[in-house]
Structures are given as C-alpha cells and as structure tokens.
Amino acid sequence: MPGKRPAARRPTMKDIARRAGVSESAVSFALNDRPGVSEVTRDRVRRVAEQLGWRPSTAARALSGEGAATVGFVLARPAHTLGVDSFFLQLVSGIQEVLARRHLGLLFQVAADVEDECAVYRRWWAEHRVDGVLVVDPRTDDPRPDLLDELGLPAVVIGGAPDERHPGLSTVWADDAGAMASLVDGLHTLGHRRIAHIAGLPDLAHTERRIRALRAEAGRRGLTEVQSVTTDYSDAEGEAVTRRVLRSSAPPTALIYDNDVMAVAGVAAAAGLGFSVPADVSVVAWEDSALCRMVKPWLSALSRDSVEFGRTAATELVSLLDGGPARTVRVPVPRLIERDSTGPARAS
Amino acid sequence: MPGKRPAARRPTMKDIARRAGVSESAVSFALNDRPGVSEVTRDRVRRVAEQLGWRPSTAARALSGEGAATVGFVLARPAHTLGVDSFFLQLVSGIQEVLARRHLGLLFQVAADVEDECAVYRRWWAEHRVDGVLVVDPRTDDPRPDLLDELGLPAVVIGGAPDERHPGLSTVWADDAGAMASLVDGLHTLGHRRIAHIAGLPDLAHTERRIRALRAEAGRRGLTEVQSVTTDYSDAEGEAVTRRVLRSSAPPTALIYDNDVMAVAGVAAAAGLGFSVPADVSVVAWEDSALCRMVKPWLSALSRDSVEFGRTAATELVSLLDGGPARTVRVPVPRLIERDSTGPARAS
DNA sequence: TGCGCTCACTCAAGCGCTTTAGCTCAGCAC
DNA sequence: GTGCTGAGCTAAAGCGCTTGAGTGAGCGCA
Numbered sequence: 149m150p151g152k153r154p155a156a157r158r159p160t161m162k163d164i165a166r167r168a169g170v171s172e173s174a175v176s177f178a179l180n181d182r183p184g185v186s187e188v189t190r191d192r193v194r195r196v197a198e199q200l201g202w203r204p205s206t207a208a209r210a211l212s213g214e215g216a217a218t219v220g221f222v223l224a225r226p227a228h229t230l231g232v233d234s235f236f237l238q239l240v241s242g243i244q245e246v247l248a249r250r251h252l253g254l255l256f257q258v259a260a261d262v263e264d265e266c267a268v269y270r271r272w273w274a275e276h277r278v279d280g281v282l283v284v285d286p287r288t289d290d291p292r293p294d295l296l297d298e299l300g301l302p303a304v305v306i307g308g309a310p311d312e313r314h315p316g317l318s319t320v321w322a323d324d325a326g327a328m329a330s331l332v333d334g335l336h337t338l339g340h341r342r343i344a345h346i347a348g349l350p351d352l353a354h355t356e357r358r359i360r361a362l363r364a365e366a367g368r369r370g371l372t373e374v375q376s377v378t379t380d381y382s383d384a385e386g387e388a389v390t391r392r393v394l395r396s397s398a399p400p401t402a403l404i405y406d407n408d409v410m411a412v413a414g415v416a417a418a419a420g421l422g423f424s425v426p427a428d429v430s431v432v433a434w435e436d437s438a439l440c441r442m443v444k445p446w447l448s449a450l451s452r453d454s455v456e457f458g459r460t461a462a463t464e465l466v467s468l469l470d471g472g473p474a475r476t477v478r479v480p481v482p483r484l485i486e487r488d489s490t491g492p493a494r495a496s
Numbered sequence: 497m498p499g500k501r502p503a504a505r506r507p508t509m510k511d512i513a514r515r516a517g518v519s520e521s522a523v524s525f526a527l528n529d530r531p532g533v534s535e536v537t538r539d540r541v542r543r544v545a546e547q548l549g550w551r552p553s554t555a556a557r558a559l560s561g562e563g564a565a566t567v568g569f570v571l572a573r574p575a576h577t578l579g580v581d582s583f584f585l586q587l588v589s590g591i592q593e594v595l596a597r598r599h600l601g602l603l604f605q606v607a608a609d610v611e612d613e614c615a616v617y618r619r620w621w622a623e624h625r626v627d628g629v630l631v632v633d634p635r636t637d638d639p640r641p642d643l644l645d646e647l648g649l650p651a652v653v654i655g656g657a658p659d660e661r662h663p664g665l666s667t668v669w670a671d672d673a674g675a676m677a678s679l680v681d682g683l684h685t686l687g688h689r690r691i692a693h694i695a696g697l698p699d700l701a702h703t704e705r706r707i708r709a710l711r712a713e714a715g716r717r718g719l720t721e722v723q724s725v726t727t728d729y730s731d732a733e734g735e736a737v738t739r740r741v742l743r744s745s746a747p748p749t750a751l752i753y754d755n756d757v758m759a760v761a762g763v764a765a766a767a768g769l770g771f772s773v774p775a776d777v778s779v780v781a782w783e784d785s786a787l788c789r790m791v792k793p794w795l796s797a798l799s800r801d802s803v804e805f806g807r808t809a810a811t812e813l814v815s816l817l818d819g820g821p822a823r824t825v826r827v828p829v830p831r832l833i834e835r836d837s838t839g840p841a842r843a844s
Numbered sequence: 845t846g847c848g849c850t851c852a853c854t855c856a857a858g859c860g861c862t863t864t865a866g867c868t869c870a871g872c873a874c
Numbered sequence: 875g876t877g878c879t880g881a882g883c884t885a886a887a888g889c890g891c892t893t894g895a896g897t898g899a900g901c902g903c904a
Contacts, residue, residue, distance in 0.1 A: 158622055160890055171854045176892060186852060203622035207564065208890035210555035211859045217623075218603070237585065244606045253625060255566070256604040258592045274506055274551035275565075276860090277601060383786045412790045419792070438731045442760045443791065444767070508860055519884045524862060534882065556860035559889045624890090847904090855896075860889105867884075874876085 159200040218253040220278040224265040234437040242458025286353040302468040325361035332365040339493035342373040344400040350378035386410025390417040402430040426491035445488035452482040507548040566601040568626040572613040582785040590806025650816040676709035687841035690721040692748040698726035734758025738765040749841040774839035793836035800830040
C-alpha cells in the first residue's frame with residue numbers, strides 16, 4: 149500500500165456540465181461571466197463548480213488563446229551581488245501581492261547577463277509561457293525594450309526613465325535626479341564641499357541618472373571636488389573605493405553610497421582609516437534597510453517603499469494585460485531618514 | 497504606425513511538418529527522440545525546427561499530459577523577515593541553475609502563512625500549473641507533506657529531517673544537530689559554561705533540532721546554564737533578546753544566533769550594554785554572509801553553501817520528476833569560520 | 845396565423861501537442 | 875505466387891477550454 153499515488157483526478161468542465169445538466173459551453177459562459185446563460189443556470193453551475201473544487205486548467209486556457217496567466221521576472225545580476233540585498237525580495241513580495249489577487253503566477257528566473265535575459269524572454273515567448281514581463285535594472289543602451297517590442301510582449305520597466313522610443317512599454321520609476329538634488333542640497337547646507345558618490349553598476353540607467361544629477365548639482369553650486377565612482381554594489385568594492393577616496397590628499401567630507409551594503413562596508417573602512425563618522429565624514433545610504441540600524445553610528449538613508457514599488461509595477465502590468473494603455477508612473481521620491489551618520493562638515 | 501504590435505506568429509509543429517514534407521506525428525516523433533522515423537527524416541525535421549526557431553508550447557504539452565515543465569516554490573514568512581536574508585536568494589539561484597538546464601520554469605509565490613501555502617499548492621495542482629514543488633521551512637507538525645501526498649505532487653523538502661511517514665517525499669537536509677554539537681564542543685573547550693542560543697522561528701523543524709541538540713550537549717557535559725530563546729529572525733528581536741539575556745545576574749559568556757542578521761544586531765546590543773566582544777562574550781552566527789564581515793569585530797559564523805544546497809534540492813526534484821525514487825540527501829555539515837567574535841571565556 | 849426577434853442554450857471546431865491504431869511497402873521465406 | 879514482418883510513416887482522437895455558428899422555444903405584433 150505504501151508509495152501509492154492516489155493522484156485524485158482534477159475535475160473538468162465536462163464534469164460540471166454533466167452534474168449541472170447543461171453543455172460545456174454553457175458552463176464556460178457561466179463561469180466566465182459571459183452573457184448567454186440565465187442567472188439561474190449561472191448560479192447552479194457556479195455552485196457545482198465550487199462544490200467540485202474546480203479550477204480552470206491554465207494549460208487549456210492558454211491553449212485556447214487566453215494567455216498563460218503568468219508574468220515573468222528575470223534577474224540578471226552577477227550571482228555574488230545577489231547576496232544581502234533587501235531590495236529585490238521586497239520588490240517581489242509587493243509584486244506578488246498584486247498578482248496573487250488576480251491569480252496570476254510569477255515565473256522567476258535568474259540569468260547571467262542581459263544577453264541571457266533576452267534569450268529567456270525569447271524562450272518564454274515561444275513557449276507561450278508568460279503574458280508579460282517585469283523588467284528590472286534598465287540600462288543605458290538596453291536591448292530589451294526593442295526585443296519586447298518585437299515579440300509583442302507586454303512589459304513594465306522598473307526603474308527606467310520615461311522612454312518615448314517604446315510607446316508599448318510602461319515605466320515605473322523614481323525621480324533619482326530629484327532625490328540626488330535634495331541630498332546634495334542638504335549636504336551643501338551642512339557645509340560639505342567635497343562629496344564622493346560611490347555608485348552602483350556603471351551600465352544601469354539609474355546609476356547614470358544619479359551620476360549626472362550629482363554633476364549637475366555640483367556644477368550649479370560651483371563645487372569642483374565632487375566625484376562619482378561606479379562599483380558592482382558589493383561590500384568588497386564599497387570598502388575598497390571608500391579606502392581609496394579617503395586616502396586622497398583632500399578627502400571628501402561626505403560619502404553617498406548607492407546601496408546600504410556598500411554604505412555599511414564603507415563606514416567600517418572609514419573607521420579603519422581613523423575617520424570618525426559623522427565628525428570627519430558624513431555618510432548617506434541610498435536604500436534603507438535593517439542594515440542601516442545595525443552599525444554604529446546608525447546610517448542616514450534614503451528610504452523608499454520597495455514593496456509599494458513592486459505593487460505599482462505589478463498593477464501597471466496587470467492593466468497592460470487588461471488592454472490598458474502603456475503609461476509612465478512616477479513613484480514618490482525617496483525620503484531622507486536622518487540618523488547619526490550625517491552632520492556638519494568639519495571646518496576645513 | 498506607432499503602437500503597432502507586430503506580434504510575430506509562433507511557429508508550430510504544423511509549420512515544421514509542412515516545410516519538412518512529413519506529417520505532424522512524424523515531427524513529434526522526430527523532435528522527441530522517439531522511434532518511428534528514420535535518422536534522415538529526424539535530422540531534416542530537427543533542422544527545419546531549428547531554422548524556424550520552434551519551441552514547444554508548454555500549454556499544449558501540458559494539455560496532452562506531459563506536465564507543465566514548471567516547479568513551484570512558496571515562501572511563507574512574515575513579510576518583514578524577508579528583508580536582509582541572503583539565504584533565500586542564494587538558494588533560489590542554485591535551484592535555478594539546475595532547473596534552467598532542463599528548461600524547467602520556477603513559479604514563485606510568497607504566502608502569508610502555511611495555511612495559505614497549502615491553498616497555493618492546491619490551486620497549482622488544480623490549475624495544472626506545476627509538476628512538483630520545493631518546500632522550505634519544514635515545521636514540527638507540518639500539514640504540507642500530507643497534502644502533497646494527497647495531491648500526488650512530487651516534492652522535495654528542503655531542510656527537513658528524514659521523514660519515514662512520507663515515503664513519496666525527498667528530503668535534503670543539513671545535520672544541524674551535529675553542527676550544534678561541534679559548536680558547543682568548541683565553546684566548551686574555550687571555557688564557556690553559560691551559553692545562550694538565540695534561535696529562529698519556534699515552529700521550524702530545524703529550530704527544534706538545534707534546540708534539542710543544544711540541550712542534549714549541555715546535558716552530556718553537565719552544563720545547567722544553557723538556554724534557547726526563539727525569535728522571528730528579525731534584527732529587532734535579536735537585539736531585544738540579547739539585551740534580556742545579558743542583563744541577567746549571571747549572563748552567558750557565549751551567544752549562538754540562528755542567523756546572521758540577529759547576530760549583528762546582538763553584537764550592537766551587547767556593545768550598548770558595555771559588553772565587549774569577544775572579551776566578555778563570544779558570538780557565533782549560524783549563517784555566514786557579507787554581513788558578518790561588516791561589523792567589528794568580524795563575526796565567527798557557521799558557513800554553508802546555500803547555492804549548492806539549492807542545486808542539490810533541485811537535482812532531487814528533477815530526478816523525482818524523471819520517475820526516480822524519493823531519497824534523503826544530507827548536505828555537508830556547516831563549517832565554522834572562526835573570525836574575531838569568539839574567544840576564551842573570561843575567567844569567572 | 846405567420847413572421848421575425850430575442851433569449852438560452854447546444855454543437856462543433858480549434859488551440860498545439862502526444863499517442864494509438866493503422867496503413868503501405870520493401871524484403872524475405874516458403 | 876502468397877504470407878509474414880517490421881520499418882517508416884499518416885490519420886485521427888484526445889487533452890480542457892473558448893467561441894462562433896447554429897437551433898428551437900417563446901413572444902410580440904401586424
């Protein structure tokens with residue numbers, strides 16, 4: 149008897165039809181809220197379906213042209229940077245919340261690089277696996293929008309800048325430039341004149357945006373000793389770059405890190421070099437998480453609601469799947485949470 | 497012209513059949529390596545398929561009884577504990593690696609609790625969405641194995657103890673008891689007699705295993721001042737519990753944390769109370785990540801290869817899907833990485 | 845009474861694939 | 875010549891659902 153697989157049979161519409169004494173088509177109409185059946189029949193069918201625990205087979209649905217009831221999400225980052233990043237799990241959990249409500253599945257895949265990611269989209273499309281995708285980490289010179297256009301796959305770009313060249317794509321983005329501007333403004337007010345920006349991956353669109361915004365703000369204020377350095381987001385590079393910039397003859401008095409991991413690593417590196425935070429150097433993390441309260445001093449951070457970000461993106465995709473128009477949605481500008489790592493610049 | 501969706505048509509087997517001048521059945525045989533076609537035809541068909549960029553429609557495949565080519569993964573943890581946890585992303589990336597090679601999709605879902613998770617399995621099963629699932633966070637008194645048995649859904653339990661009651665399930669697990677034993681042994685050798693174990697979620701099977709193992713080890717050595725306290729894995733509880741245990745009249749000289757996040761929070765809490773690590777109290781984290789090297793002192797940690805763990809689990813599931821037998825696989829015992837947070841007990 | 849119309853429903857085809865049964869023809873033994 | 879075999883292929887059904895084209899009853903209206 150052991151090892152026996154009962155494998156209870158799944159009920160189908162045919163079963164419902166039989167029990168309700170109507171045709172399969174009637175069942176289909178009834179369950180999909182289509183006209184063509186009386187309210188009485190509809191109710192009866194619904195009751196039978198419920199009672200049988202019926203659920204539509206996604207395979208059959210997909211095959212008859214209804215789409216796969218699934219959206220795709222590819223993460224293309226080097227494996228080692230996937231580590232201690234709270235952003236993606238939060239984002240995904242927000243996405244889920246919205247998708248689950250519509251019984252849409254989330255097909256998740258990690259890819260080695262963007263090229264790989266494109267291959268995944270092609271495969272998903274050819275295999276009829278997804279109805280749309282959520283694209284993260286948009287890049288400067290990104291091949292993905294063109295591809296998705298070509299495939300006719302509805303998509304929402306998360307974190308991209310508005311893009312007129314692809315009117316089919318929705319975009320959900322945060323105003324990095326604005327955030328950077330107010331950040332620089334705050335630091336400037338505190339007397340900081342030498343600022344280093346330890347940025348993320350060089351090819352990412354938002355990295356680019358932040359770098360440009362910083363340069364613009366510096367220009368406007370006549371600050372000449374302002375720099376951005378790109379990294380791979382890892383604690384290792386955060387530490388290495390911090391060490392390098394602080395060792396210069398006129399070290400920065402404020403450090404802006406593009407994520408929390410590097411900021412934490414950076415604080416440790418600064419301490420190692422004898423710099424005290426915030427007395428000698430102020431630190432701000434672009435991304436708030438528990439991490440920021442795990443080190444002394446607690447890190448001031450730009451906080452955004454990543455879960456909400458995910459919700460927004462998913463909502464846009466759902467609307468796209470419903471035939472809605474592509475849109476560009478801006479989520480709220482991240483808010484600076486002032487903690488103990490920022491203070492007035494040391495008088496030079 | 498803008499907004500036009502070209503929506504290139506997907507090639508089907510019919511297209512291949514036409515171009516290759518054979519019937520659809522022949523194409524099916526050829527492409528699935530089934531007997532019934534000559535090598536010459538097989539080659540020709542394959543070439544045409546390749547040239548057309550054909551990929552089988554998963555929907556059609558699933559409908560004709562081949563399974564959905566997808567496995568499911570549900571994460572049922574309170575949203576706020578999802579934050580800074582490196583384990584799951586690593587695990588998933590290991591899983592992916594194996595699944596991708598077989599062109600299996602990973603359907604991912606976050607659920608509120610185990611009950612919710614069960615509902616997801618039922619739905620997936622009824623909707624024909626997945627061929628098997630990976631179950632994480634096994635619990636004492638877990639409803640999931642029974643359910644999966646009932647549904648006849650192949651499954652691999654990740655982190656569970658071997659379970660004879662469900663011969664249909666595969667299990668991939670680490671020997672927590674052994675790891676705990678050697679940990680206690682090490683601490684005992686260093687002179688520690690009062691040990692506090694800040695454990696994870698109380699219902700998880702591995703939490704239970706570790707607690708029991710600690711108690712057993714303490715019993716064997718006649719240590720009476722050894723305790724385990726369960727938490728929700730969050731930095732907040734890690735900090736609170738640390739504070740509480742260190743405030744007692746005879747505070748522990750060694751702290752074992754069930755994850756890296758709590759360990760880091762704990763070190764900060766200890767420092768706040770005037771305890772120096774490792775002089776006054778030693779700290780070990782059960783889970784190694786970049787976090788452990790982001791604080792001073794660097795944390796000693798039990799390190800396991802989570803990516804490999806994922807690979808192993810996925811491999812087992814694939815074998816199950818191929819009709820292989822259910823198995824129980826043990827992954828290597830986590831290894832203690834000694835850094836700066838452990839040392840001899842202060843002479844009392 | 846008969847015409848046309850609507851409503852509620854049924855029939856049957858079709859989505860892209862697998863699979864079983866069957867068909868054809870060459871090769872061979874007798 | 876007949877009969878058998880097996881290799882190589884085709885025809886057709888079926889998976890569970892949707893959908894457009896019927897069908898037939900009931901009704902209003904001239």
